[in-house]
Amino acid sequence: MAAVGDKSSARGASKAGxxxxxxxxxxxxxxxxxxxxxxxxxxxxxxxxxxxxxxxxFVRDPAVDGAGFAVPNRLAFLxxxxxxxxxxxxxxxxxxxxxxGDLVGEVCRVAAEAGADEVHMATDVSGHARRRExxxxxxxxxxxxxxxxxxxxxxxxxxxxxxxxxxDHFAVFTPYFRHWSQQPLREPLGAPRTVRVPDxxxxxxxxxxxxxxxxxxxxxxxxxTEGRTRLTAWLRDELASYEEGHDDLAGxxxxxxxxxxxxxxxxxxxxxxxxxxxxxxxxxAFVRQLAWRDFHRQVLAARPDAAVSDxxxxxxxxxxxxxxxxxVEAWKEGRTGYPIVDAAMRQLRYEGWMHNRGRLLTAxxxxxxxxxxxxxxxxxxxxxxxxxxVANNQLNWQWMAGTGxxxxxxxxxxPVTQAKRYDPDGAYxxxxxxxxxxxxxxxxHEPWKLRGLDRAAVDYPDPVVGLPDxxxxxxxxxGLG
Numbered sequence: 001m002a003a004v005g006d007k008s009s010a011r012g013a014s015k016a017g018x019x020x021x022x023x024x025x026x027x028x029x030x031x032x033x034x035x036x037x038x039x040x041x042x043x044x045x046x047x048x049x050x051x052x053x054x055x056x057x058f059v060r061d062p063a064v065d066g067a068g069f070a071v072p073n074r075l076a077f078l079x080x081x082x083x084x085x086x087x088x089x090x091x092x093x094x095x096x097x098x099x100x101g102d103l104v105g106e107v108c109r110v111a112a113e114a115g116a117d118e119v120h121m122a123t124d125v126s127g128h129a130r131r132r133e134x135x136x137x138x139x140x141x142x143x144x145x146x147x148x149x150x151x152x153x154x155x156x157x158x159x160x161x162x163x164x165x166x167x168d169h170f171a172v173f174t175p176y177f178r179h180w181s182q183q184p185l186r187e188p189l190g191a192p193r194t195v196r197v198p199d200x201x202x203x204x205x206x207x208x209x210x211x212x213x214x215x216x217x218x219x220x221x222x223x224x225t226e227g228r229t230r231l232t233a234w235l236r237d238e239l240a241s242y243e244e245g246h247d248d249l250a251g252x253x254x255x256x257x258x259x260x261x262x263x264x265x266x267x268x269x270x271x272x273x274x275x276x277x278x279x280x281x282x283x284x285a286f287v288r289q290l291a292w293r294d295f296h297r298q299v300l301a302a303r304p305d306a307a308v309s310d311x312x313x314x315x316x317x318x319x320x321x322x323x324x325x326x327x328v329e330a331w332k333e334g335r336t337g338y339p340i341v342d343a344a345m346r347q348l349r350y351e352g353w354m355h356n357r358g359r360l361l362t363a364x365x366x367x368x369x370x371x372x373x374x375x376x377x378x379x380x381x382x383x384x385x386x387x388x389x390v391a392n393n394q395l396n397w398q399w400m401a402g403t404g405x406x407x408x409x410x411x412x413x414x415p416v417t418q419a420k421r422y423d424p425d426g427a428y429x430x431x432x433x434x435x436x437x438x439x440x441x442x443x444x445h446e447p448w449k450l451r452g453l454d455r456a457a458v459d460y461p462d463p464v465v466g467l468p469d470x471x472x473x474x475x476x477x478x479g480l481g
Contacts (some may be wrong), residue, residue, distance in 0.1 A: 028047035028048075057107065060207070079209050119147050188269055220386065337448065341361060345434050
């Protein structure tokens with residue numbers, strides 16, 4: 001029986017068939033993908049119905065490597081998540097089975113080894129994930145195994161659950177959020193007390209952080225245990241001030257839960273419920289951010305090519321990475337001469353994470369002030385972000401580039417104005433740009449205004465482009481005058 005939120009199931013014939021002498025199999029496979037947790041896990045709970053044995057399975061698919069998504073920071077966080085998931089399963093009498101290879105082939109092999117008659121998994125919205133799901137369904141059906149796909153595992157409201165009358169998805173967030181907020185959410189599920197895994201199913205070794213090169217020095221730890229601890233502390237200590245302070249770069253009262261949402265060590269459904277129970281303006285603002293995640297997923301589900309192509313073309317003639325090589329390198333290395341931009345880029349390199357306001361500023365600067373193709377920036381972010389998520393990353397980049405869902409596609413964020421508003425005393429800049437630690441606000445945000453010996457004493461580059469010049473180039477490119 002499928003859990004609440006089960007989108008579809010392949011009705012393959014039972015391996016018991018109609019022969020009364022055969023014993024109906026009572027084993028399920030639970031395929032973990034981006035849902036690496038035990039709490040509020042609909043596929044897991046559905047698979048455990050009727051006292052079934054289960055095979056908790058994770059497949060390390062080389063296709064992910066081939067697509068360029070297996071980057072050091074996320075591999076390290078993934079290793080933490082899998083280790084913690086395995087530990088949680090062992091506490092309940094089970095274990096995590098890890099395989100390496102083509103996901104479809106490995107799932108079918110594991111199902112055969114275990115004598116499983118059904119597989120449960122969470123849905124995903126990327127084009128790759130949907131094609132993979134279709135291949136898996138066909139392969140399992142050929143073996144007489146049912147596939148159950150659950151659609152509210154990594155979102156609060158499933159893509160397609162709300163849509164305007166004349167379209168298959170909402171292209172503007174505000175009306176989407178209004179409908180999203182009116183949707184009844186399923187109740188969060190507790191973690192199972194006992195997990196029984198059949199004998200005879202082999203497993204590879206768990207991946208480890210050790211030996212991974214190129215990790216960000218300040219990369220956070222992963223895993224459900226870490227995520228739940230952080231969630232509880234943040235709800236207690238920071239949620240109330242979130243609405244007022246979530247854009248304060250130095251204050252950093254953001255939840256920092258995005259890596260856990262990306263890997264599914266925390267549930268969006270549970271987060272919405274817990275925030276709403278806490279109540280207040282901070283909770284409302286936080287829930288709105290969770291809705292943005294669902295909004296981007298419903299856009300990508302409807303338009304999978306938005307991961308690589310303009311959602312709404314502006315007929316841009318972007319500078320390529322090769323054409324803008326020096327500017328792009330300065331942006332990546334945090335030496336553009338604009339302290340707030342450089343501080344955010346250095347935080348990204350050190351932590352594998354960046355404050356959301358910093359993401360908006362750095363994206364606007366690259367795409368509009370430097371007029372470089374947004375795909376250059378989105379690729380670099382995916383190379384480093386531990387929460388690097390195709391839906392959120394690509395569509396947020398398109399939003400800032402003016403090719404996505406923003407209703408003001410030509411807005412340009414002025415890094416100096418933004419710095420004075422969201423880092424008024426310069427604490428964030430001084431934290432990440434040590435060359436400027438001797439400077440106080442407001443000059444810390446405009447060090448090029450220093451003169452003579454004062455300027456010579458600061459080992460920091462001049463701006464790669466004047467803001468008026470960058471704005472003029474952008475306007476001319478967009479035909480704005």
